[in-house]
Amino acid sequence: MNVYEAITKRRSIRRFKDKAVPIEALEKCIDAARLAPSGRNQQVCKYIVVNDAKVLPGVFENIGGSAKLPPDKGGPRPEQSPKAYTIVLINKKLEGDANRRRITLYDAGMAAENIILTALEQGLGCCPILMFNEGDLKLILEIPDDYDIALVIAMGYPDESPTADVFKDSTNIYVDEKNLRHVPKRKLADIIHRNGF
Ligand SMILES: Cc1cc2nc3c(=O)[nH]c(=O)nc-3n(C[C@H](O)[C@H](O)[C@H](O)COP(=O)(O)O)c2cc1C
Structure with a gap:
């Protein structure tokens, strides 16, 4: 699959097969994020990958938007909920000054597209999610105060087209x-x- 083909094939996926996502697939996505363009090459993002069945429900509880609509409105049935997540974090210490958030959010967005396309190449679907409860996610995932959550990416093998x-x-x-x-x-x-x- 060439890059343009991948871009045209990609759609946000909100219903997933009941199939676990191997950690190696997620690691490859983060390796692609590592190489994304970055303002001043500061590379302020870190990433939490989640594929543990014990951790997934807590993350699902704290995301929103179309990813959580009732099944007849395009949302997932319980067994179709995401089977992995990537949480894109911004390191506030590296960012230095809150005025740079305008730039670091681009970093996060560019990294996210690398993640999504690398996931696609491995047969995985994704949905970027900005509607999330940051406070509770930080508690559940033990995210230190030095980090903000820029984006949550829901992931899994697609059960919709x-x-x-x-x-x-x-x-x-x-x-x-x-x-x-x-x-x-x-x-x-x-x-x-x-x-x-
Ligand atoms: C910055 C951003 C935030 C988004 N937030 C959500 C969200 O909270 N919930 C959701 O279900 N989809 C979310 N989406 C996915 C969009 O709804 C989706 O990209 C759009 O409908 C176009 O569909 P496509 O990705 O299949 O091309 C988000 C996308 C972007 C780029």
Whole structure:
């Protein structure tokens, strides 16, 4: 699979097979994150990978958004909940000054895409999640005060195949009567400006 193919195939996955994710697969994703672009090459991110069945439910309790919708609205049945997570952390000491958060969030985002594409290559689906309860996650995962959570990435073997549709009048994602998720994407012609706006 080449890079463009991977990018076009990737969709956010919120329903997963009841199959454990090996730690080696997660480690490969973090190795890809390690090599991502980083402002001033400061590499302020650290990562917690979670694949222990005893730890997964506590993380699931503390995430939200579409990943937690009822099954008939596109959310997972209990057995389809994520089978792994990557928690992307920002080291506040390395970041130094809170004004740099504007930059370090880009670091986290670029690292996240590396993680998601490396997961895809290994047959894993992902969903980036910004709706999470940071306080409780920090307690459960014993995250020191020097770190903030930038992003949670839910992971597992996909148990759904969302489609990228051509945008018509709304960017809202929806599930149809067959419980298939549709993700409208704006057309190239609607977003590109050549050699000036
Ligand atoms: C910064 C960011 C935050 C997101 N937060 C959530 C979230 O909290 N819950 C969720 O279910 N999806 C979340 N998503 C996934 C988006 O809903 C998804 O990327 C979007 O609908 C487009 O679908 P696609 O990823 O399949 O192309 C987030 C995505 C991004 C980039």
